[in-house]
Amino acid sequence: MEILKSKPRWDLKNDRAIAQAVRHARIPLCISDPNVTDNPIVFANDAFMALTGYSKDEVIGKNCRFLQGTGTTPESVNAVRRAIDAKQVETVEIVNYRKDGSSFLNALQIGPIMDDDGKVLYFFGSQLDVSEKREAEKRARALADAELIHRLRNIVNVMAVVIEMTAREEDDTRTLSGVVVERLRALSDAHLQTVGQLDEMANVEMAELGTTILAAYAPKGKAQFSLEGEQVVLPSQLLSCIALGLHELATNSIKHGALGVATGTIQLTWDVAPDDDDQMLRLTWQENNGPPVVEPKRQSGSRIINDLIEAVGGALTLEWNAAGLIARAHFPL
Structure with missing residues (x-):
């Protein structure tokens, strides 16, 4: 997994199978580090790149807000913030944008990854394009x-x-x-x-x-x-x-x-x-x-x-x- 240059808080040697599954999962997935300023993305799998059209170099180190655009509502942004503040798993439908400027309705599931002491190590975000479903x-x-x-x-x-x-x-x-x-x-x-x-x-x-x-x-x-x-x-x-x-x-x-x-x-x-x-x-x-x-x-x-x-x-x-x-x-x- 390509992790931003902050010390990873999980042991990839022990969790290699999990890491491989996350990397190759078909559902778009990114992981951010709230312990670094502005909670940047430290990992994104290939499915995330395919959905958004960005390369890893354009994603790693950025806050997820770069996917927002003119059609993104303040209500959906606030819902994401509340989920992060509450450290709870939530699903929020939010309009996001690809690199080419096209929009998609993202059923974003966001939640914390904690250590054994209950400290938040990372946040995960899984993306699901539900545009076609909503149009139907x-x-x-x-x-x-x-x-x-x-x-x-x-x-x-x-x-x-x-x-x-x-x-x-x-x-x-x-x-x-x-x-x-x-x-x-x-x-x-x-x-x-x-x-x-x-x-x-x-x-x-x-x-x-x-x-x-x-x-x-x-x-x-x-x-x-x-x-x-x-x-x-x-x-x-x-x-x-x-x-x-x-x-x-x-x-x-x-x-x-x-x-x-x-x-x-x-x-x-x-x-x-x-x-x-x-x-x-x-x-x-x-x-x-x-x-x-x-x-x-x-x-x-x-x-x-x-x-x-x-x-x-x-x-x-x-x-x-x-x-x-x-x-x-x-x-x-």
């Missing part, structure tokens, strides 16, 4: 925002269809008002329960989720849908995807399919089947007795469903049969 999270949030806007627009369309179909059935204004309010409240409750509170839901069965959603969307209630399948408790990683997918299918059915007419029906079935070393939950959504179906030219809704399903390792197929849409999806359990 931003893209996921953007997708979620787009999905939410799309869903809000759909809610307005669904409300309009519910009111229109109810008005055809009820002549009395008072009765009409009561039925519309009841159906819209059911729709609102279904969204709050199966979308707004997904993070809080646990041990939800497939039959319960399907009934909650379809009962809210079907203008004529349970007469317009049937469910059949074995008892399946949905794992948390699938709950959000399946709930949003069913909302999307129901919305599409009201706007263009079976739930948009009084005679239309939905059949939702599912089963669990082995698939190599995994088990697959297979869902089938089939519409009947609705208007003639034509495959839409724009499929923004189905694209959103497909993105959600693929994100959890599943797959979706849509069959735009003239007699009614058939959607088939499978998910790894």
Whole structure:
């Protein structure tokens, strides 16, 4: 290990295996000496050089602040200082800069190396570039925002269809008002329960989720849908995807399919089947007795469903049969 010319406080002969592991570790790592003025870097491995673009001669003897730049926030710098002052192992996300001027988001883990008497000999800092991970999270949030806007627009369309179909059935204004309010409240409750509170839901069965959603969307209630399948408790990683997918299918059915007419029906079935070393939950959504179906030219809704399903390792197929849409999806359990 290349150590700054201060007397090393560890015995490299006894710790040769550790020293070799640190030198050749793939994770970027540097070590600084707080017992020397300005706590300079006294060691940096090859992975550190590869990440930052600097050579050892440009790193050894410098304080780690040379990696900071215009995008480095005072809050992150203060968090690093607090970890050093407290002599504790902490992880801080801080914007650092390479030699070529490019920035990266560094998940910096910093902590003390102490002797047997509890005296701090060195500080270690391990670097992890999490820029790509955070960008992926931003893209996921953007997708979620787009999905939410799309869903809000759909809610307005669904409300309009519910009111229109109810008005055809009820002549009395008072009765009409009561039925519309009841159906819209059911729709609102279904969204709050199966979308707004997904993070809080646990041990939800497939039959319960399907009934909650379809009962809210079907203008004529349970007469317009049937469910059949074995008892399946949905794992948390699938709950959000399946709930949003069913909302999307129901919305599409009201706007263009079976739930948009009084005679239309939905059949939702599912089963669990082995698939190599995994088990697959297979869902089938089939519409009947609705208007003639034509495959839409724009499929923004189905694209959103497909993105959600693929994100959890599943797959979706849509069959735009003239007699009614058939959607088939499978998910790894």
